[in-house]
Amino acid sequence: MLRRVAFLEQELRRVESLILARDPEVREAPIHRAEPKPMPVRATEAPARIAKAPAPQPEPVQARAPEPRPSPQLSLETLIGGRLPIWIGGAALVLAGFFLVRYSIESGLLGPATRTLLAALFGLALVAGSEITRRLPATAEDPRVAQALAGAGIASLYGTLYMAAALYHLITPLAAFLLVLVVTGGALALALRHGPPTAVMALVGGFAAPLVAGFDAAGIGPLLVYLGLFTAALFGLAIHRGWAWLALAACVSGFAWINFLIAMLTARAGDLSAVGAFTMLLAIGASLALPATGAGNRWLRLAPLLAGCLQLAVLAPALDFGWLAWSFYLVLAAAALFLAWRDAVYLPGALAALILLLMLEMLAIVPPDPGFTPIAAVLATLLFAAPGHVLARRNPIWAAIALSGTSGPLLVAHLRAPDLLTAMQWGVIELAAAALTFSLAWRTRSEPEHPILVPATTLAAFLAGLGLGQFVPGDWLSVPLTLVAASLAWWARSTRARLLYELPAYPLAAALVAAALPLGALSELVLASLSGERLTYPLLPDLFELLRELAPPVALAIALLLDPAQFGRVRRPVSLVSTGLGILLLYALAKQVLAITTLPGFLDWGFLERALLTQACLAAGWWLARQGKVTTLGHALLALGLFRILWFDLFLLTPLIEPQAVGPLPLLNAAVLHLALASFWLWTLPPRWRTGAALLSLLAVLAAIRQATHGSLLTGPIGTTENGGYSAAMLGLALFWLWRGITTGARDLRIFGLALLTGVTFKVFLIDAAALDGVLRILSFLGLGLALIGIGWAYGRFVGKGAAPDAEPVT
Template sequence: MDNLVLLGVLLILTVVVGSFLGIFAFAEVKSLRGEVRRLRQAVELASGNAPAAGRTAATSPAQVSPGGAAAPEPRVAGGLPPRANVPEQAPPDEPAPPEPVAAAGSAARTEPSRAAVAVPAGDTFWERMQQNWMVWLGGACVALSGVFLARYGIEQGLLGPRVRVALGLITALALYVASEVLRRRTGGSHPTFAALAGGGAITAFAAILSAVHLYQLFEPGPAFAMLALVALVTMWLARLHGPVLAGIGMLGAYSVPILVSTGGGNVLGAMVYALIITTSVLLLLRHVYRNWLWFGLLAGALAWWLISMFGHQADSWRGPYLAALAYLLLAVVSGDWLLQRRAGDARDEAVAGASGVDPLLLPSLTLPVAAQCLSIFREGFVSSSLTSALWAWSPLPLVLFVAARRRAALAPLPWVLLLGQLAAWLAGRLDQWGEASVRLLPLPAEQQGGFLALLALTAVLFSACALINFRMGIARFWWASLAVMAPLLSLPVGYMLAGDALSRYWWCLYAAVFGAVFLYLGSRGAGRGWHKSMVVWLFIAGHFAYSLAACLWLEQASLTLAMALQLVSLAWIIRRFDMPALGWLLKGVLLLVVVRLTLNPWLLSYGDNSHWSLWTYGGAALCAWLATRILRHPQPALARWAEAAALHLLVLTLWAESRYWLYDGHAFAADFRFAEAVINMWLFAGLGLVYYRKSLLAGSFSRWYDGYGRLLMLAAAVNYLGILLATAASEPWVWRSVGARPLINMLLPAFAGPALLAWLVHRWYLPGVRRLAGLVSALAAFIWISLEVRHLWQGNIRLDSATATGELYTYSAVWLALAVAAILIGSWRGWRSCYRGGMAVLALVIVKLFLVDMAGLEGLLRVASFMGMGLALLGIAYLHQRLGHRHPSPGQ
């Protein structure tokens, strides 16, 4: 065993020493290659084979003597001129300045190589990776060797815990020292040296963490102080070696807890450690800024938040962690520790990298906001957790409000956080109900009081902070809206999740009181010259509060109707205060209402004890139409938006109402009847025509109307095709719905109706489909008349029953009459399609007579039948010729 251990240690030392020697050799070869390249260029310059730009550079102004003559060229060892650093495309009349003369011998080898290894500004990340991939891979291997050496020692029981940790720290120090010695010896930095230092950083992180988690040699406080020291040393070296070291150190630092983890699940400690690493990387970004470093620290910090979501140890701590992350992102790089910096402040532009971070702040801060909303969804609410919930979910809003006081670009973030938190509370209580719908489960009774208190305190926090920021005079529309809407948006969430805590009367009273207070303040502010944003949002909030009170009081109304009522309020406010900037809010409410009612069958369901479809769908359509009327003259563009939504909501209203009456109040019943198919066919085809005619006058909305009209036409065609297929298969749900009454029955709307609708499409729809629509109209009329004959003879339209002889002759007679009429009308009016259709029906009649009707006839009956058929054809031909004198024959 001792021999094996000694052999393993010697093997590891051999690999480490060999790695050092290889790195030294690589650096020396790199330096020698650069010197050879410079000497080759100097030889070409001396022999006259250099480009014109190079020759011009040799006689640059810096080499001209004070008397005007060219000064003699300086020589180095071997009598060769020095290397000139000349751009390849420099014009001859503008020579580039020569590079300082290099000394001979060893002085040339000790020339600073920073310019030689610098990456051009235009190089992409992939180009840099192609140039330095071997260096990065080598540094990672060195770092992993240190980590796996520690792991091997743990698994094999080699040496003691203190010796293992000491050896790890000594190895890390050796790597640090080696990188610095190489940098000083070669006179400049190189990615190879940065890789060595990065390996030392990772090895140090592994040694300290193993001392804490595995051996308990240090308390958490001193251990994290040591980790912070290692991070600071890495940052200092990264200033010398460039961002490669920062990238290696950051990657290793975030992944070390996983590499040396023992499965103890100390997630909280790892999250604190991740914050320390994040701080060190952000401090480094003040001096060596790269976008990929910024994205890397975001990924590392949020990765530990995501890992914490798989357990419960970090419950109530995720919020403070995300708040600390947001604060670090805002404060460290810019040095704005009190978060008082204004956007574009010239005082902070001197900080390296700050100008590169500013555009990334808003999208980067949305990640902690989204993470907090997902954390709320994950943790939920517990009855005894009011204090812990406030501790968990209040720090991030405070950080965002303080940061956005002087930065208008960050003002939307508190709004996004409020909406996301309310949506997370609701989403956490959704439950599958039935096969295709979900329902919202209220909180247990013992949790409702605490939850309402949490909602109230959160609303007060958001409103108070928004009012404070409103007084700063920046982004006032955002702060005014948030100040007045935070309590109103929290009210319906509390009603849906904890409505049993109070009677419905109190909920309505609270909403009405809010509305009265806001409208009073709005009127008072309008008279006293308050800022326009606050006055406008007070009126909006007042109208919303009254709408909410009415919807809560009326059982058959809903929150969707309350949102739809805001369309009227917003339209009035836009017109009254000349606020076209609120158009985006009107469009957002329109979109929310339309999407909610369109997807209603797959969302929340309603009770069957009220006529909710008329209130919800019809009320929303009416509100959109009223908004259209209000905005028609002052804001025609917004009026077109409202009009499009009103037409769509009208379609939904008619559809929902038809199902409501067909299925005894179950508008979303999982059933499909013959009457519904007929109604849908008429409804969709008629509204498709309306939308197409509207598209001819809609201007910028013409494509929307045209596309929606086509969808409706397609839906109508699908319903009619379904009726035809069911009729051909003699489905009971079709022929039983027709009834036994002759003529006046469901055959008229179900089969005569398509003929009329197709004729209307032929007359007033897209020119490209009019010919096809005419053909469909004729076929639909033919099918309807044939089914009427079937119904008159048998009392139903079943096609799977036997057909009597008299019925067969009736078909022939009726079809012959149709053919004669079509041929004569086509000849008289010159309608070629009508004429051809009549000829096709006539051919069908002839084939039917020969193959079906006369197949069983004999004697005089056969003679009479053929005689009658011949006379009919002769009469048709005679009339066709007589009519053809006035109109050319369609067949010609």
């Protein structure tokens, strides 16, 4: 801005001098000053008011300003008729000079020295013509003519130097370099004098010169030196004048040359190493030049850096990922980090450079001959991790660079070339990387909501689990993963960071994945058991395998569930999975006691083993429900126990059909005790469980009658005595429920008793009476009638006392 203001002030002084020089009336106009007129004062006015009268002001200078010239309006006519011909003419002059030289070469008219001298004189003549036209009265008013000639002259001089040094070797490289500096200085001076059009012509001519003379006539090296010096000159001019457009145009032209050379050299199987060096220097130079020109758009400033990274990524395979290719990329990455350190605008460019580096490493580090890539991975780790860790708290992108730079090259190398190091070596390196990554989380431990805390902790846990896994066999992976989960739980409790509580679930899930084989065996066991398999013990996986692979993560998960904050958003699925797996583990342990492997063993011990497992579920669920702690788990265990009774004991493997010994003692046998104890658990729970308790009590009474008539094995038909026993037992149970319901005022017991009594009545009339004759039938109906009359009398007498006078009697 200061340079621009100074330039405008200089132009203003020049215009004023021109006005004074051309219009003598303005220069000689006298300055007339008006005489102050006395103001009349009335006699009544106070002296103070007279003192306040304003002082007379002199009249302004009477000068006739020149009439402003109307600015020309830009239209298609003025563009085609006035502007384009001059610019195209300048370009045509440049091309005329080059084609003249080329014609002289092809026809053999002139020697190399003469041709070069004539080309230099032609360029100097154009520059001199620009100065002459700038001063001539006929062309001074239109600066475009001088601009076009100056630009054409500069382009011609650049081309002449290229021919003299690269084509004909008339001058040494040092002399050529010095002359390029001289021409560049002249170009800068002319661009400062004539403005942007001259710079445009110099840009076009300078980049087009090698094409006209033959781009590979002197080899790729001298051509790239020429392009580099010319681009640097343009960058310098753009910085001096604040022309961001010129720096951007030079950058685009440079990358266009790079792609042209890649296409041409690839077709000819040429060496692209020099092109890679030029790409690196162009990207760095453009990234430094654009901010210095005043370019404010962040994506515009990032564009050269990103383009250079992509260009080198394209070039790397052609360079066989050797040390030269990697050096280009690492230098460009270092420049990106340096620019990002100076200005946060370049941070996305540094992160993009790291991502591209990881992609190149993924392609290059291929066994058995990874070449220079492992060393490049180490250098890249140091290059990105060091500044990333130092500046991590400055910006989240620096933290991302620190984390990715520390772990990315290492993980890619381990994934693509695991044979580079031994398992122990990989483990040591990964544990060191985990410690370095965790240091970022440790630095933010007092800020639970800091954005670095969670990603740094997550990556450190991943690296630690991977590193510890290298020291144990594959079937022991659940142990280090469980240790990582326990460490994460401790770290979450220490920092009180809400998002950290969720993290222990993921290494535990990974431990379950590592225990896929025993989990698969347990799943097969469950499916076989649900389908009616009697011998499930042989389907169990090895006990030591279960304890080694499945027990650690499951035990830790259940222990962490005691803390209500652990697992965060995934607490419910973790609790379901861990509880289910815990029950399966206990089931597998319980099956080890009897170890039933034969059908005779199942006949002797199958029902007892199943009853004990069911009672364990019911007892645990009853205790948890009564304690009021983890009631959801308690209800789930109670539901599981009831399901086992319904599915296995009453339907799939019922001892009424499948022979299973329940014990020879009346009442004190497995069948009766199993059902009676199950009903006891439910009777002592809240009233909503009493329906199930009543049904289980009824089943226990029926099981007692069945066992008393059949013995240890409950299979066989129902006899007359057994049938009568069922009726008598159910009648007694109904009378007991009615009595308890009346004396305690428990309405549900009265309903249970009435419902069972109704069922007994129907059974006697429809089933029992058909099987009895004579006195037995008479006694049966007599006893049933007296019992029903007594029940009705007692029910109406004792239950109706508490009813309202207008209440209907209970029938």
